Every structure is written in C-alpha cells, then in structure tokens.
Amino acid sequence: NNIPIGSPVRTQAIINRYFVKAKKNLGQNFLVDQAAILGIVQAADIQPNDQVIEIGPGIGSLTEQLLLAGAKVFAYEVDDSLPEILQNELPPKIDNQPLSQRFKLLLKDVLKANFKEDLAGFFDLKKPIKVVANLPYYITTPIIFALAESDLHFASLTLMMQKEVAERLEASPGNKEYGPLTISVQTEMKVNLALQVSHNSFMPRPKVDSSVVVLTPLKDKPVIGNRQHFVWVVKMCFAQRRKTLNNNLKALVPDNTTREALIKELGVDPRIRPEDLTIKQFIKIARNVHRK
Ligand code: SAM
Numbered sequence: 001n002n003i004p005i006g007s008p009v010r011t012q013a014i015i016n017r018y019f020v021k022a023k024k025n026l027g028q029n030f031l032v033d034q035a036a037i038l039g040i041v042q043a044a045d046i047q048p049n050d051q052v053i054e055i056g057p058g059i060g061s062l063t064e065q066l067l068l069a070g071a072k073v074f075a076y077e078v079d080d081s082l083p084e085i086l087q088n089e090l091p092p093k094i095d096n097q098p099l100s101q102r103f104k105l106l107l108k109d110v111l112k113a114n115f116k117e118d119l120a121g122f123f124d125l126k127k128p129i130k131v132v133a134n135l136p137y138y139i140t141t142p143i144i145f146a147l148a149e150s151d152l153h154f155a156s157l158t159l160m161m162q163k164e165v166a167e168r169l170e171a172s173p174g175n176k177e178y179g180p181l182t183i184s185v186q187t188e189m190k191v192n193l194a195l196q197v198s199h200n201s202f203m204p205r206p207k208v209d210s211s212v213v214v215l216t217p218l219k220d221k222p223v224i225g226n227r228q229h230f231v232w233v234v235k236m237c238f239a240q241r242r243k244t245l246n247n248n249l250k251a252l253v254p255d256n257t258t259r260e261a262l263i264k265e266l267g268v269d270p271r272i273r274p275e276d277l278t279i280k281q282f283i284k285i286a287r288n289v290h291r292k
Contacts (some may be wrong), residue, residue, distance in 0.1 A: 005089055006030075006037045006061030011203060014059050018085050022204050026079055027136025031061050033201030041065045043194035043214050044132045044158035051123045055110045055133035055143065060086045062134055063103070067094050071130075073103050074122055076110040083107065111142055115152045128155035137206070140165050141181055148188050149227065157215040158194070166193060166211035178275045180235045183282055187224055189215040224283055233286040237274045245277065246270035252289045262288050 003010045011032050014020065022028040031037055040062060046052070048070030057063040057075040059082065066073050067090065077083070083105055094102050104122050116125060123129060129152055135143055140161045147157055164177075169191045171178035185191060197210040224230040237248050246263060253259040263270045265288075266281050277285075 004034055004037075004061070005059060005064045006032055006034050008032045008203070011059065011061065014085060014089060015203075018081070020059065020081070020085070023079060025138075027056075027138045028058060028079070029134075029137075029202040029204060029206050030058050031134055031201060032203045033197070036195070036197045036201045037062055037065050039195045039197075040132065040134070040158060040160060040212055041069050043212055044130055044156065046071050046130070046132075050155075051127060051129045053115075053119070053129060053131045053133075055131070056136050057086060057105070058082065058134070060090050062132065064090055066132060067091065067099075067102055070095070071102075072123070074119055075103070075105045076108055076113060076118075077105060078107065078109050080107055111139065111146055113146075115150055125153070128153050130155050131157040131159070133158075134160040137162050144169075144181070144185060148185055154217055156217075157189070158212065159215070160197065160210050160212045163196065163209045163211045166213045169213055169215075173276055173278050176275065179238050179241070180231065183234050183279055184231050185215065187218075187222055187230070187279060187283075189217055191215055222279065222283055225287060229291065230283070230286045232291070233289050234282050237277070237282065237285065241274060243273070244271045245274055248274055249285075252285075 005011065005014065011030060022030065046066060046069040050071045052066055052071040052073045054063055054066065054073050054075040057077055063073055063075060063086065086105060090099055090103060092099055106118055119125060131147060131154065168177045168179060168181045169185050170193055171182045192214045194212040194214050197212065199206050199209050233252065236252050237245065239248055245268065246259065249259050253262060262285065266284055268281070
C-alpha cells in the first residue's frame with residue numbers, strides 16, 4: 001500500500017475498515033497532513049538506526065514515516081484496539097527487515113513507564129534515544145515533567161502539543177506565559193519551536209492549533225540541587241502570580257528580616273512579580289529556602 005497512513009483517504013479507509021471511533025478522553029486526534037508528519041520527522045532529524053520512543057502511535061501515521069526514515073520505534077499506547085490496526089497497516093517489511101525487528105508496541109500508560117526496564121532488549125540503552133510524539137493533549141504537561149525527570153540518555157524530544165503549552169515552554173522572563181513549566185524545562189533543555197500545525201491537519205479537528213517543539217538536553221545544566229525541592233519552590237513563588245515576590249515568599253520565608261535579606265541578595269525590588277525573575281534567581285531562592 002503506497003498511500004501513506006496519514007493521508008486523508010487512507011486514514012478514512014482505516015477508520016471504515018476497523019470501525020475506529022476517535023476516543024476524546026484519550027486525546028485522540030489523528031494527523032492527516034503528510035506535510036506536518038514529514039515536518040515532525042525532519043524536525044527530529046531522524047537518521048537510519050535512530051532509537052525512537054513514540055508516545056501514542058494511534059493508527060500509525062507518524063510511526064510509519066519514522067520507520068521509513070530508518071528509525072527503530074518503541075511505542076507506548078493505551079488504546080487496546082490499536083495494536084491490531086498497527087500490525088496490519090504498518091509496512092510488513094522495512095529495508096528487508098520484518099516489522100517486528102523495527103517496531104515494538106507496549107500497551108501501557110506512558111506516565112507509568114519504567115523506561116529502562118521497558119526498553120531493555122529492544123534498545124541499546126548505552127546509545128542516545130529520541131522521543132517523538134504527537135502528544136495526547138490532556139496529559140501534555142505531566143508527560144513533559146516525567147520526561148524531564150527521567151534518567152534516560154536523550155538526544156532530543158520532538159513533541160507536538162497545543163500551541164499555548166509550546167508558548168509556555170519557550171517563554172522568557174517578563175512574559176505572561178513564563179512559569180513553573182517554563183523554568184522546570186529550561187533548567188534541563190534548550191527549547192526550539194520547529195513548526196506550527198493548524199487544527200485542520202487533524203481528524204477529528206481539535207479546537208486549538210498545535211506547535212512542534214524540539215527539546216535538546218543542555219550541555220551545561222545549571223546546578224539546581226534537589227530537583228523536587230527546586231520545582232516546589234518555583235511553584236510556591238508562582239502561587240499567586242499577580243502578587244509581588246515579597247508576598248509570595250511569605251509562605252516560604254516567614255521571618256521578615258530573613259526574607260528581606262534574601263530579596264536584597266537577589267538584587268531585586270521586593271515589589272517585583274515572580275514572572276520577572278530569571279532562572280538563576282529562582283535557583284538562588286531555592287538554595288535559601290528550607291522545607292520544614
Ligand atoms: N500519533 C498519532 C497521530 O499523530 O495521528 C496519534 C496521536 S493522538 C493526539 C494521541 C495518542 O496517544 C492516541 O493514540 C492515544 O490513544 C494515545 N494515548 C493517550 N493517553 C496515553 C497514555 N497515557 N499513554 C500512552 N498513550 C496514550
């Protein structure tokens with residue numbers, strides 16, 4: 001079958017053949033735009049023998065192009081009606097290798113993944129891994145937090161998400177989108193916007209447009225100490241986004257003199273808002289705050 005899965009005619013044929021009903025509660029919006037699909041593969045810079053984790057392959061439109069670009073794909077999916085479709089519709093052979101050597105599907109919630117255990121035997125864990133996904137939107141941020149916290153050796157994460165979430169990842173201090181998600185990701189990774197995808201490129205069509213973002217691990221990561229503590233402090237600083245830093249810090253540093261000294265050390269006006277602080281300044285705050 002030479003027509004790609006992600007073309008509208010082939011997707012419609014698959015939908016008819018297997019009585020597929022896109023499950024809203026699983027965030028199923030299938031890509032039916034070959035240019036967008038190839039755009040994702042290109043943004044991920046897929047090379048032959050790349051090891052790729054795909055989250056939510058759906059009916060395989062992106063999976064197919066990852067395989068054809070030479071990747072070995074390990075996919076997490078939760079919908080148990082999809083393995084049969086993927087098995088039948090993905091190319092049975094790629095570069096003379098049977099599909100089973102190039103593609104493995106695990107029916108498992110990616111938020112419950114134990115990457116090293118799941119991937120062992122299929123991937124060489126000494127080599128870097130790429131993540132490529134058209135993410136289910138209802139759990140985009142938990143997935144990004146989980147990936148940022150995992151100890152896998154990532155080469156990059158190429159993720160399609162709602163445009164609004166991408167704006168939060170990319171934001172700089174002073175933007176209203178700048179917040180805990182921005183800071184949590186930017187302490188680990190460089191964020192690049194690769195392409196914008198219209199809501200018309202999906203079946204069914206979601207309400208909002210999407211962006212593809214490429215995250216690459218930083219070579220020189222800032223030393224943030226205990227990550228959980230750091231993220232907690234940042235979240236506390238943003239507890240009331242519209243209030244001043246001084247006000248937000250009251251819960252963390254109740255003693256007035258200590259708090260004033262900390263703000264002085266940061267070199268900022270106490271009336272500054274959390275969204276105006278740099279990552280370096282949050283690191284300084286986290287170092288000076290102790291959880292009781
Ligand atoms: N990759 C396909 C595409 O681009 O057409 C489908 C993308 S669709 C936006 C998201 C996919 O993630 C669906 O196939 C859905 O069943 C799957 N999914 C939803 N929740 C998941 C979870 N917790 N773990 C793994 N996959 C999940």
